[in-house]
Amino acid sequence: xxxxxxxxxxxxxxxxxxxxxxxxxxxxxxxxxxxxxxxxxxxxxxxxxxxxxxxxxxxxxxxxxxxxxxxxxxxxxxxxxxxxxxxxxxxxxxxxxxxxxxxxxxxxxxxxxxxxxxxxxxxxxxxxxxxxxxxxxxxxxxxxxxxxxxxxxxxxxxxxxxxxxxxxxxxxxxxxxxxxxxxxxxxxxxxxxxxxxxxxxxxxxxxxxxxxxxxxxxxxxxxxxxxxxxxxxxxxxxxxxxxxxxxxxxxxxxxxxxxxxxxxxxxxxxxxxxxxxxxxxxxxxxxxxxxxxxxxxxxxxxxxxxxxxxxxxxxxxxxxxxxxxxxxxxxxxxxxxxxxxxxxxxxxxxxxxxxxxxxxxxxxxxxxxxxxxxxxxxxxxxxxxxxxxxxxxxxxxxxxxxxxxxxxxxxxxxxxxxxxxxxxxxxxxxxxxxxxxxxxxxxxxxxxxxxxxxxxxxxxxxxx
Ligand code: URP
Ligand code: ZN
Ligand code: ZN
Numbered sequence: 001x002x003x004x005x006x007x008x009x010x011x012x013x014x015x016x017x018x019x020x021x022x023x024x025x026x027x028x029x030x031x032x033x034x035x036x037x038x039x040x041x042x043x044x045x046x047x048x049x050x051x052x053x054x055x056x057x058x059x060x061x062x063x064x065x066x067x068x069x070x071x072x073x074x075x076x077x078x079x080x081x082x083x084x085x086x087x088x089x090x091x092x093x094x095x096x097x098x099x100x101x102x103x104x105x106x107x108x109x110x111x112x113x114x115x116x117x118x119x120x121x122x123x124x125x126x127x128x129x130x131x132x133x134x135x136x137x138x139x140x141x142x143x144x145x146x147x148x149x150x151x152x153x154x155x156x157x158x159x160x161x162x163x164x165x166x167x168x169x170x171x172x173x174x175x176x177x178x179x180x181x182x183x184x185x186x187x188x189x190x191x192x193x194x195x196x197x198x199x200x201x202x203x204x205x206x207x208x209x210x211x212x213x214x215x216x217x218x219x220x221x222x223x224x225x226x227x228x229x230x231x232x233x234x235x236x237x238x239x240x241x242x243x244x245x246x247x248x249x250x251x252x253x254x255x256x257x258x259x260x261x262x263x264x265x266x267x268x269x270x271x272x273x274x275x276x277x278x279x280x281x282x283x284x285x286x287x288x289x290x291x292x293x294x295x296x297x298x299x300x301x302x303x304x305x306x307x308x309x310x311x312x313x314x315x316x317x318x319x320x321x322x323x324x325x326x327x328x329x330x331x332x333x334x335x336x337x338x339x340x341x342x343x344x345x346x347x348x349x350x351x352x353x354x355x356x357x358x359x360x361x362x363x364x365x366x367x368x369x370x371x372x373x374x375x376x377x378x379x380x381x382x383x384x385x386x387x388x389x390x391x392x393x394x395x396x397x398x399x400x401x402x403x404x405x406x407x408x409x410x411x412x413x414x415x416x417x418x419x420x421x422x423x424x425x426x427x428x429x430x431x432x433x434x435x436x437x438x439x440x441x442x443x444x445x446x447x448x449x450x451x452x453x454x455x456x457x458x459x460x461x462x463x464x
Contacts, residue, residue, distance in 0.1 A: 001025060001043050001435065006036055008048025008396065010386050011362050012055070013371035021053055023392040026434035031388055046430060048396050054366055055384050056090025056121075056393035056431065057347045058373035061240055061264065061314030064094055065114055069337035071325050073318045075413050078448055080317065080343055081120040083411040085439050085446065087344035088428035090393035091373075091383055091454065093124040095152060100131050104139040108148060112453070119451030120444070121433050122393070124377070126150040126183060130160070132167035140171070141178045147455025149378050150181045152240065155222040156189035156289060168226060172233035179458035182230070183238045186222035186247060187214060187290050196334055207283035210333040211274045211291040219290050220246025227254045227261050236260035238376070241316045243269040243290040245300040252309040262376065263310045265301050267349045268292060268340055270313070272418060284326040285416050287336045288316065302359055305368060312372040313350055317343035319414035341414045345405055347395075349419070351426035355399070362399075378456030392435040401427040411444075 005021040010031065020035035021028060022042070039045050064080040066073040075083065077094075084092055096111035098104045104127055111125055125148050129136060132153070140151060153168050154161040163171070168184070175182050195213040199205075204212070223239055227250065230237035242248060242263045254261045268288060273295035277283040286292055304310040318339025320326050329336025347369055354360040360368075374384025382391050405419040431439035438446030 002041065003435065004035060004039055004042045004045045005048050005053055005394065005396065006039070006045055008051050008053035010053045011366050012386055013363055013367035016363060021386060021394065023432070023435045026392060028386065028388055028390050028392050031386065046396060051429060052362065052397040052399055053386060054395050054397050055370045055386050055390070056395050056433065057088050057369045058091040058379070058384055059084060059089050059315050059317065059343055059346060060093040060312070060373045060377050061266070061316045062092045062094045062343055063316070063318040063339065066095070066097070066318055066339070068318070068339065069335065070328060071320065071337055073339060074321055074325065075317070075319050077115040077118040077123070078120070079413040081123065081451055082444055083344040085120045085431050085433065085444065086411045086428070088347040088395040088397065088431060089343060090121045090395070090431065090433050091123065091379070092121065092343070093126055093377055095128050096125045096148070097128045098130050098136065102131070104129070104136055104143060108143065116453070117449045120438060120446050120448065121451045122454050123451055124148070124454040124456050126152055128152045128161060129163070129171060132163055132171055137170060137174050140174050140180060144178045144180045144458060147378070149179070149456050149458050150183050151175070152183040152185065154185040154189070155226065156185050156187040156192070158189045158193055162189050165225065165229065169229045169233060172230050172235040172237065176233050176235040181236060181238055181459060183240050184226045185241070186219055186226055186239055188218040188222045191218050200332060200334065205332050207281060207287050207329070207333050207336060208277045210287050210336065211277040214289065214291045216244035216246045216293060216297070219244040220250055223247040224250045227251070227259060230261065231259055236262065239263040240314070241266050241269070241290060242301070242310060243293050243297065245297045248300050248304045248309065252304065255309055264312050264314045265305065265310050266314055266316045267342055267346055268418060270298055270301055271349060271353055273298070281330060284329060284336050285322050286340065286418060287326065287329070287333065287338055288318070288340045289338045306360060306364070311376060312368045313346065314373070315342035315346050317341060319412055321415045323415055340418050341412045342418065344410055344412050345419055347428065348424045348426050351399065352424035356425045376459055378459040379454065392432055394432045395428050396430040397426065398429045399426050401425070401429070403427050
């Protein structure tokens with residue numbers, strides 16, 4: 001099957017050009033002007049006049065079907081990857097979970113079983129390590145060889161995913177030799193639990209207090225501590241879902257002195273704030289960790305994104321219905337399952353809030369949504385770029401289309417939207433995954449199981 005995408009503005013992270021894109025099978029075969037001459041030889045020509053042609057979005061932080069807080073994240077690999085496709089994302093990297101007392105292998109196998117044959121788009125896995133011991137450290141090396149090259153550890157959630165400094169240091173040391181990357185959820189969970197218990201004892205049980213007790217300084221402290229551990233271990237480190245100025249300043253200072261430390265943030269920290277956690281139990285819709293911060297943290301995150309102190313934006317997509325699931329925490333914010341939906345909204349929110357608002361160029365938008373994720377997570381050359389030889393994961397994007405985000409029209413399997421009623425400019429019009437059109441005219445035209453597991457390369461050489 002040959003497809004020609006004609007007359008679009010091809011936007012890559014390094015440059016944009018008016019060009020045609022010829023797809024042969026699953027890959028991009030040619031890129032340039034005047035490819036219209038082959039129009040008679042192709043199976044389909046898509047006219048992209050007035051549209052951007054961008055590499056499909058890569059969301060490196062999702063949690064489909066994650067068991068959390070006594071329930072499961074509502075999107076399955078089927079519903080979540082389909083929703084991602086509607087939003088212009090053609091690759092996700094999800095977090096497989098090692099349960100305490102179990103091996104990494106068992107956790108990874110369980111995630112393969114959930115995803116295989118169900119995904120609309122390509123997918124990879126990171127591994128959450130909840131039990132660092134001699135056996136699981138040995139297993140890390142094997143997983144790196146299988147293309148599961150990153151390991152998330154937590155300084156938060158004592159009794160669940162929490163690792164102490166010794167465990168984190170051992171994992172960092174191991175990654176220094178096996179080429180994997182350690183990803184850190186940095187909040188001081190032990191201190192947070194003290195403040196949270198004090199708040200509940202005073203009767204401060206509403207969702208709002210979830211945001212109050214998880215101080216920004218606790219994120220800054222944990223970020224600094226792990227950066228120093230990584231320096232001692234001689235390993236790079238990557239901070240997931242950065243939310244607070246305190247953490248960003250720490251990361252920036254480390255990078256300025258040449259430490260290979262990296263970070264991502266998420267749309268919720270750029271567009272939402274602590275105020276959203278107010279309004280009684282409605283605030284439960286916005287409970288995630290780290291929590292939404294006072295609005296003045298947002299500009300620091302944007303500045304870091306512009307300066308490349310934060311390299312990319314993921315979603316931390318982890319949806320729970322407001323009814324039944326978030327309501328598990330009525331009367332005690334500590335029992336509200338943590339996580340927000342967002343996999344479908346990221347590309348549009350960043351176009352609207354970033355490019356349209358004049359904070360970043362359209363090339364930087366492609367960098368933080370797609371190119372940097374590919375480079376930093378072992379997919380360079382295959383994904384994140386419109387170039388000859390790359391997978392034809394492409395989005396024909398209408399930069400002028402205005403639409404309103406709403407739970408009544410989104411495709412994520414969750415009963416609310418954090419951005420209900422927000423008008424955004426920019427929308428994915430047509431989405432291709434490895435050369436096949438999967439979203440067109442507002443309809444899903446792909447098939448469950450189109451998405452394949454991505455065995456990722458060690459990204460060390462690509463970390464910049
Ligand atoms: O609130 C969040 N972020 N839920 C998902 C789990 C995690 O910490 O990433
Ligand atoms: Zn986390
Ligand atoms: Zn997460």
